Amino acid sequence: MRSWLPAACLYLLLASTVQADEPIVLTVVDGALPKSLTGTAGNADAGRKVFLTRTLGNCLACHQVSSLKSEEFHGELGPSLDGVAGRYTEAQLRLIVADPKRVFDDTVMPAFYRNEGLSRVRPEFVGKPILTAAQVEDVVVFLETLK
Structure with a gap:
């Protein structure tokens, strides 16, 4: 009986610390997210990196941006982001990045900052947003440079 006791204690400890992620709640006002998700402004350079990184935003896979013409593989599925700012x-861009279906009903753009109500999510990503709140803020600031 004593041999299973440490294992049982470890199991209970792990079971009590592994919890489902809290649902992300976005407070939308007039079709926008007026408040920063982090309470601070993002960083445009970091946002550009997220925008281009295939394992993060991968925005260039669907959108064209003339100022990034040196980058390869601009997509044509989404609209050009030239002049998006x-x-x-800023508040509208934040909602478009975080949860685009709240702005465009028929978009195929993924919700980058949502963790529930999604379909076809790989098991290891269930309950997790694609981007962090800080990364969303970074992308928003980068998009604001596209005037």
Whole structure:
């Protein structure tokens, strides 16, 4: 009986610390997310990196950006992002990146900052957003440079 006791204690400890992620709640006001997800402004250079990195945002796979013409494989599925900062406010861009279906009903763009109500999610990613709140803020600041 004593031989299984340490194993049982370890199991209970692990079981009590592994919890489902809390649902991400986005407070949308007039079709936008007016408040920063982190409470601070993002970094445009970091946002550019997220935008281009295939394992993160991978935005260039679907969108074209003239100022990034040196980068390969611009997509044509989504609209060009040239001038996007003139078409949308910072708060609107934040919602578009975080949860685009709240803005565009028929978009195939993934929700980058949502962790529930999604379909076809690989088991290791269930309950986790694609980007962190800080990465969303970084991408938003980068998109604001595209005037």
